[in-house]
Amino acid sequence: MGRVIVDVTLKSEILDPQGQAVLRALQSQGLKQVADVRQGKTFEITFEGAINKEVLDQVEALASEVLSNPVIENFVIRSYEKES
Numbered sequence: 001m002g003r004v005i006v007d008v009t010l011k012s013e014i015l016d017p018q019g020q021a022v023l024r025a026l027q028s029q030g031l032k033q034v035a036d037v038r039q040g041k042t043f044e045i046t047f048e049g050a051i052n053k054e055v056l057d058q059v060e061a062l063a064s065e066v067l068s069n070p071v072i073e074n075f076v077i078r079s080y081e082k083e084s
Contacts, residue, residue: 002051
């Protein structure tokens, strides 16, 4: 079995009201040095069998077509690992 992690974030030009709310909350708690917060989402996908190029290609298609909205979001396949 293996696991792939996909991070989805808003594109930099897209306003992030949730991130701004978190920023204000952090600053109100005394963390004045925090300059910006952007929210996102992480998907951990576990597969039976080996993680190979074919699986990674399928994950990339899944990320671009299902897990993210390509108009407003970017995604990164952050890591993959073989589980024991």
